[in-house]
Amino acid sequence: MIVKKTPRRLAIDGDAVVKEALRRVEMPSRRLFLRRSLTLGGLSLLTGCAIVDEDSVENALMKVSRFNDKVQAWLFDPKQLAPTYPESMITRPFPFNAYYGEDEIRQADAESFRLEVAGMVADKRAWTLAELRALPQTDQVTRHICVEGWSAIGKWGGVTFSSFLARVGADTSARYVGFKCADDYYTSIDMPTALHPQTQLTLSYDGQTLPPRYGFPMKLRMPTKLGYKSPKHIQAIFVTNTYPGGYWEDQGYNWFGGS
Amino acid sequence: MTDDTRPIHPAWLRVTHWLNALAVVILATSGWRIYNASPFFDFKFANSITLGGWLAGAIQWHFAAMWLLAANGLVYLLCNAGTGRLWTKFFPLSPRAIVADLFDALRGRLPHADLRRYNAVQRAAYLFVILDAVLLVLSGLVLWKSVQFPLLRELMGGYESARRVHFFAMAAMVAFVAVHLAMVALVPRTLLAMIRGR
Numbered sequence A: 001m002i003v004k005k006t007p008r009r010l011a012i013d014g015d016a017v018v019k020e021a022l023r024r025v026e027m028p029s030r031r032l033f034l035r036r037s038l039t040l041g042g043l044s045l046l047t048g049c050a051i052v053d054e055d056s057v058e059n060a061l062m063k064v065s066r067f068n069d070k071v072q073a074w075l076f077d078p079k080q081l082a083p084t085y086p087e088s089m090i091t092r093p094f095p096f097n098a099y100y101g102e103d104e105i106r107q108a109d110a111e112s113f114r115l116e117v118a119g120m121v122a123d124k125r126a127w128t129l130a131e132l133r134a135l136p137q138t139d140q141v142t143r144h145i146c147v148e149g150w151s152a153i154g155k156w157g158g159v160t161f162s163s164f165l166a167r168v169g170a171d172t173s174a175r176y177v178g179f180k181c182a183d184d185y186y187t188s189i190d191m192p193t194a195l196h197p198q199t200q201l202t203l204s205y206d207g208q209t210l211p212p213r214y215g216f217p218m219k220l221r222m223p224t225k226l227g228y229k230s231p232k233h234i235q236a237i238f239v240t241n242t243y244p245g246g247y248w249e250d251q252g253y254n255w256f257g258g259s
Numbered sequence B: 001m002t003d004d005t006r007p008i009h010p011a012w013l014r015v016t017h018w019l020n021a022l023a024v025v026i027l028a029t030s031g032w033r034i035y036n037a038s039p040f041f042d043f044k045f046a047n048s049i050t051l052g053g054w055l056a057g058a059i060q061w062h063f064a065a066m067w068l069l070a071a072n073g074l075v076y077l078l079c080n081a082g083t084g085r086l087w088t089k090f091f092p093l094s095p096r097a098i099v100a101d102l103f104d105a106l107r108g109r110l111p112h113a114d115l116r117r118y119n120a121v122q123r124a125a126y127l128f129v130i131l132d133a134v135l136l137v138l139s140g141l142v143l144w145k146s147v148q149f150p151l152l153r154e155l156m157g158g159y160e161s162a163r164r165v166h167f168f169a170m171a172a173m174v175a176f177v178a179v180h181l182a183m184v185a186l187v188p189r190t191l192l193a194m195i196r197g198r
Helices: A016-039 A039-047 A054-075 A129-133 A161-167 B011-037 B056-082 B087-089 B095-106 B120-146 B151-155 B159-186 B190-194
Strands: A117-118 A136-144 A153-161 A176-181 A186-190 A200-205 A220-221 A234-240
Touching: A054 B056, A129 A200, A161 A200, B011 B056, B011 B159, B011 B190, B056 B087, B056 B095, B056 B120, B087 B120, B095 B120, B120 B151, B120 B159, B159 B190
Parallel strands: A117 A234
Antiparallel strands: A136 A153, A153 A200, A176 A186, A176 A234, A200 A220
């Protein structure tokens, strides 16, 4: 395997700043479209009143999205398992999806890799890949559902996340578990989902070491959430009561993102 | 016993009708944008007729208007059943009567003198669209929360099947709206009745 070592970056670096700036530059076009979309047939009655501007509409929609987070947290049954499938139903090839193209997939070095654990945990010691692989492993063949609508069945193996959280002495009364990734992605989930029996710190795909395209050295797999809630190339896990947001969530995608 | 001061459509019906119309327009146009993110047929909807600007925006509209559709639909059904209107306006209804009225309608011989009375085709069409809206809500619930509603998911034939059910139920709703608007254009008094009640 070709391993290209890139310096670990957890603090803000030049690349990330440029990426963030580019992302923000893209946003006005979205606003422009929202303004345009408001004049569509059925909604022209709204604009006719001249009381609706795009910011207040956007704020109102964001509030409904926050409300939908609460409804989803309330609907979430920690004991309800996502369906599992026979291996014959695995989608081959399993689709690649990220906020970047396949030519930009990050390569990590297995030897020097350390998983950082931070926030409301008793043991903040960093983990090597070998240590994580030495923990009890489980497999699951479950359906991955993308926010775009498509779905695919895959086989993931790794450490049950609740047992990992127990091992590091996480305060499970905290509200959020956040993730920082080597591909500059970041996201966060609710504690009940973090403790769900099918939520997995994934180290393998279909019996093989998790390949870079699916998030080497590790990703979080949750069959109870949409794909964008699953961070790949995880570098740091932190437990917190402060809302950490997420890469797509901060741009308007629903935070809970559950299924 | 014609009482001319009584509105053709009670106020609650007119309010729920127009709120429903708003919800359907938002849900259909934002839904097309969501479909475009991952089409399962060999076509996409023109972005210019969709709502939301991009996928996240479309989802926000869709998941806001779903509350309007569901809450307003519930009020409509409760009022409809509670006042007995559901039974007096829509029944009796027989396939024979639907066919007979359909032929009359196609020959332009169906009378519309009394807007209070729905002909058999209207009864069938309105009942159909009520059931279609229920199907849209149920299949939508499976798409939104496929893990949390296992029974509903299996009834829809699984997640992927629920996507198709949701799509075809949308297509049926759009087809109903097209015919509905054409009929209103042919008998414009019905539009006034739905606005003013007379």
